[in-house]
Amino acid sequence: MENNIDLKVCTTCKLCMDVCPCKVIGVNNKGKMHFIPGKESICIRCGQCMAICNTKAIKIDGYSYEKNFVDLPENDLDYTDYINFISKRRSVRNYKDKSISNELINRILESISYAPFGASPEHMCITVINNRKTIESALPLISKFLNSIVQFIENPIVRFFIKRKAGIETFNTIKNHIYPISKSGNYKLEEGDRITRGAPALIVFHAEKGAEAHTSNALIYATYAMMAAESLGLGSLMNEIVPAAINKLDEVKKIFQIPMDHEAVISLNLGYPKYKYKRGIKRNYYKVNIIN
Ligand SMILES: Cc1cc2nc3c(=O)[nH]c(=O)nc-3n(C[C@H](O)[C@H](O)[C@H](O)COP(=O)(O)O)c2cc1C
Ligand code: SF4
Ligand code: SF4
Incomplete structure (x- = not known):
């Protein structure tokens, strides 16, 4: 299988083009999405184009929507839960x-x-x-x-x-x-x-x-x-x-x-850990410089 865009279901929303890190995807002179000739070799196979496509129109060689993509949870992990976990x-x-x-x-x-x-x-x-x-x-x-x-x-x-x-x-x-x-x-x-x-x-x-x-x-x-x-x-x-x-x-x-x-x-x-720690450790060894 090769990289492919199914033009029958592609809505030309260009989301895949916007998220692609390597500008592999573009619009051809007929206004249709395509893999830009000569650029496919720089595709890093990140899968972002497939992850963003609403209609599953785009396919990257070696990736399948069934095997490599998962439904995302409704709710994001909030910061407090994240810090509690780490x-x-x-x-x-x-x-x-x-x-x-x-x-x-x-x-x-x-x-x-x-x-x-x-x-x-x-x-x-x-x-x-x-x-x-x-x-x-x-x-x-x-x-x-x-x-x-x-x-x-x-x-x-x-x-x-x-x-x-x-x-x-x-x-x-x-x-x-x-x-x-x-x-x-x-x-x-x-x-x-x-x-x-x-x-x-x-x-x-x-x-x-x-x-x-x-x-x-x-x-x-x-x-x-x-x-x-x-x-x-x-x-x-x-x-x-x-x-x-x-x-x-x-x-x-x-x-x-x-x-x-x-x-x-x-x-x-x-x-399996033998002991349970009583408290977390918060360290600030790193030096920070925020430039606004
Ligand atoms: C790259 C790396 C290498 C490490 N090597 C060792 C090691 O050789 N022996 C060891 O006991 N701990 C090692 N550690 C664990 C650190 O000592 C530990 O992360 C640090 O003391 C902070 O403790 P914490 O992980 O409980 O927060 C390593 C950690 C990192 C990130
Ligand atoms: S994200 Fe999907 S529908 Fe949108 S342009 Fe790309 S292939 Fe077409
Ligand atoms: S897999 Fe990544 S690099 Fe390759 S075309 Fe899709 S978004 Fe671009």
């Missing part, structure tokens, strides 16, 4: 010894299908390890890698190469955050699992190295997953330490069945 989410580092059904996992994954995306979201991959034993089989390798960061950072030559290869943002994160935590012995398994925190499931967001916008897309998807988990009574913890180990160690990639040429961006520990 104030309840916490990074959960203590989980019950209780497995998660694949049905719940699928609902979390479904929520990601409503997320915004940067360029080429088709590169994104999500691996769910819903098996504590598999997670545990990778833990000694991950722990060893995280402990070795101390020697890496304390060696000026290795430090120089990390900075050059990984970039200044990653280098600063390792030096200022992961290194002191690792030096304190936090990642040693004798202290218990302070990496995946005993979570029964892990969700890893990854893509081929160099894939467009995959870092941003992964973080947005993980945030959506985290909020969906909260709505389902699950707790989660975002982390970059498991991805760092995945990226460094082929053996961990193998255990988690992540392709060798992929880069993991972020992962979520997922499980």
Whole structure:
């Protein structure tokens, strides 16, 4: 199937043209809507034209009104309800010894299908390890890698190469955050699992190295997953330490069945929270500048 506008039902309202982010749709010299010749290749397949069309006249290749579009609720979530919901989410580092059904996992994954995306979201991959034993089989390798960061950072030559290869943002994160935590012995398994925190499931967001916008897309998807988990009574913890180990160690990639040429961006520990927090936390770390 190709992109198509059914002119029998199109009312020429031009809404699709107005909302299209890439000016792919226009009016031809007969006054009819059409996909502008030569422009279809820049369509980002966002689906907005189909979402706005009153008569379902427009169709984008690969999308169907039945499968990809949902009826919208009558009432919007009000701000107070929204804040109440997000104030309840916490990074959960203590989980019950209780497995998660694949049905719940699928609902979390479904929520990601409503997320915004940067360029080429088709590169994104999500691996769910819903098996504590598999997670545990990778833990000694991950722990060893995280402990070795101390020697890496304390060696000026290795430090120089990390900075050059990984970039200044990653280098600063390792030096200022992961290194002191690792030096304190936090990642040693004798202290218990302070990496995946005993979570029964892990969700890893990854893509081929160099894939467009995959870092941003992964973080947005993980945030959506985290909020969906909260709505389902699950707790989660975002982390970059498991991805760092995945990226460094082929053996961990193998255990988690992540392709060798992929880069993991972020992962979520997922499980039933052991504790219930008594209050939400409101922080204002960010600097704001409003220009009127
Ligand atoms: C990108 C990112 C990476 C994170 N990495 C870790 C991590 O490696 N270990 C950890 O315990 N928490 C990690 N966190 C969780 C933060 O520490 C947590 O969000 C923060 O302390 C605020 O607490 P809250 O989520 O309960 O509001 C990470 C969070 C984000 C957004
Ligand atoms: S939104 Fe639908 S009805 Fe309106 S111009 Fe586009 S295809 Fe035609
Ligand atoms: S899918 Fe998005 S980019 Fe493509 S034609 Fe429709 S509105 Fe434009």
